[in-house]
Amino acid sequence: MSADVDRAPYPHLDVDDDELSDDQLREKYAPVCIGPTWKRTGDGGWLLPERTLGWQVLGWAAEFLSGADGTGRFKATPEQARFILWWYAVDERGEFIYRTGVLQRLKGWGKDPLAAVLCLVEMVGPSRFGGWDRNNQPIGVPHPAAFVQIAAVNQDQTQNTTTMFALLMTEHFRKTYRVDAGVELIRANGGRSRLKAVTSSPRALEGGRSTFIILNETHHWIVGNKGVQMYETIDGNATKMDGRYLAITNAYLPGEDSVAERMRKAWQDVQDGLASAVGQLYDSLEAPSHTAMTERVLRIVIDMVRGDSFWLKIDSIMKSVLNSSISIQRSRRMWLNQVVAGADALYEEADWDNLRDLHGELKPGDEIVLGFDGGKTDDATALIALRVRDGFVKPLGIWEKPDGPLGDGWQVDREDVDAAVHQAFRVYSVQAFFADVALWESYIDAWSREYGDELSVRAGSLSAIGRDMRGSKKELTLAHEQLVGAIFDAAISHDGDPHLRRHVLNVMRAENDYGVSFRKESRESPRKVDAYAAMFLAFTARRELLERGKKKRKRTGRGYFL
Structure with missing residues (x-):
């Protein structure tokens, strides 16, 4: 995987694709990797945070939660595990390195199941710093009065995440934390811990005491559906409670001024030295802009861009991408995770x-x-x-x-x-x-x-x-x-x-x-x-x-x- 945000083809690969081997095509079309999830160290190992609550989070999830299909025990993919380790990374004082985050992946990658797991962790799991162990590693403890929210601009989007809870919560989880699971509100620990889905009503959100919020499908959050106003309210609520929020999104449509576009620009401004770093984790795996839309190249690129989401079937995705009745720009956004303009747009970003x-x-x-x-x-x-x-x-x-x-x-x-x-x-x-x-x-x-x-x-x-x-x-x-x-x-x-x-x-x-x-x-x-x-x-x-x-x-x- 590439750690470059912007990359051009290697000069020695600047020949016709038919003359290159599959390995050379993987090199030529290596994904753009934003964030630490796919970065490696000098010796070839994965780059991991020095201090993180993530190890305890992963262990807790394996003990208390089922798999995303409701069977067995939860087991994160290596890619998901590395993201969790970075999301829960702390500094030498025990403060979270990242206050906000964006997880941008192609459609079907598993953003909603992972978000549902994090919501349950934040409600009753070891999601907060509680001191240091004898090895000077952080100890995770539950938030004493957690209020977790799943926010979206319509109810259908919240259901993408909330429908996962019934599958993830084992009987062991329910009994241990005395869970009362309603349709829109889940209570635990005698009502001290709560988890609720909310939609685009900024006034209803105003003043909320949120400790953790999932912002679902922020590429759909625009001014017209009050998504931008909702985002600003959520940020204020999280700041007041020293909380955090994570946006999950597909590639956005440039020019819509969506929350996804605003968060990407804020991250880019930090990279360009135009803004101060405010603790944002941006993590995305995208096909490079020069990706050729041929069957051979697409098969290789989709395999790389899907990361560890092995359940995504490459043949099925290719049939959608190559379907001439579907806009190629939309296919690039959905299945290659590329930020590209609409078919009639004059300019790309x-x-x-x-x-x-x-x-x-x-x-x-x-x-x-x-x-x-x-x-x-x-x-x-x-x-x-x-x-x-x-x-x-x-x-x-x-x-x-x-x-x-x-x-x-x-x-x-x-x-x-x-x-x-x-x-x-x-x-x-x-x-x-x-x-x-x-x-x-x-x-x-x-x-x-x-x-x-x-x-x-x-x-x-x-x-x-x-x-x-x-x-x-x-x-x-x-x-x-x-x-x-x-x-x-x-x-x-x-x-x-x-x-x-x-x-x-x-x-x-x-x-x-x-x-x-x-x-x-x-x-x-x-x-x-x-x-x-x-x-x-x-x-x-x-x-x-x-x-x-x-x-x-x-x-x-x-x-x-x-």
Whole structure:
């Protein structure tokens, strides 16, 4: 298994797959391993934590729990066992190394059965640090007042985990811990320990005294079903009780802004040095992005990506993946555990994320161009700057309708937007400004009157700034293809702004007689692309500026300040 997060094929394997042996194909398509579960030490052994409650957890589960099919005794696969050892790893003070976690695996791997085992461990098992033994190893003890929750955005998802409890709980378990198992609530130890399934009602969750929470199928947790709000409530509850939570998920759909996507980005930001480490265990085993979708390669890759989940039948999975009536993008997410965009998405995550400049920033006085796309109520409004000399992209403002009750009756603050435009002209040397005229004609006219004579390139014959996006389809399409080419060729860069990123990944391809234009998912879709539209306008302004050549700007006496 590979310990690399990003890997390209080995140069000596960069030949036709038919010329490679099966072992060479395993090397060429080795899975991307995120997290410690599949990491090895220098001598080839498994990398294991120095101190962990996991050994006692595994022993306890083998004594008190049945197998996932309700027979025999529970026995973790080696892969599951290593994950448990890391999830319960502690430092020299006995504090958990990981406060939160994400377990991302392909469909059918066994995430729900493992989550059910952890829930029972957390309810009555040795899940908390209780001191050190004579070998200076941690001792596990039960939580004195455990309140375990299985959270999901609908009841069916919670049942994926809760239906496992009846199979896992042996008679020995029930008698030892005096278990009273109801449909939605399991009590033990005279009611001091509880386990409950909850769905997407953030208000009902508010104030809960949770000690451990499973977040089920977080790739489905989005703003529209209150999944994001539920996640934020759960984090607050766990923090208050010094609790922990673990998300189980398949690969998410980029651009949906799901909780799974947010947790992955938070982990990536830590790896890139953009955020402080807060104790998140992220564990995923994914097919590499260059995986060839041929029968021979798929058979080898699926065998590696399934890990130790031997019950997954490779032939059955291949029939699904190769079924032409099923979206190949969906098959990649479900069965290869790859984070890939939908069939109509214009960009993959890597297309945009690889352009991030960790040290990039605009400085006062920089020569820039501006792009603007304005909404009023439901659509977003965005002002995007693009530096002339190198194509560095920076949002100067993205205004969007808030989620929940705050969004009722919301309208964009036009004075705030107007102030951002004036601030841009004060701070930077604006060479061109292209703004979509829809809904903002009066403001654009005012900006044109005030700043038009200073601009090196006019947006149109009728306005120095106004650009009608409803114009020539051919012109717009050809201009957009140049932006697509710049992104694919890494000819622009950006600072990683999450709002702009979301809008970029929401963009759908719109093919016409002249090439590839862009669109949002549907007219009513909440997945906005307005910031991308503003960036397109800024890119177009820069292209026309460079093609026509800059003229000398008039002096205005304005100084540069922040």
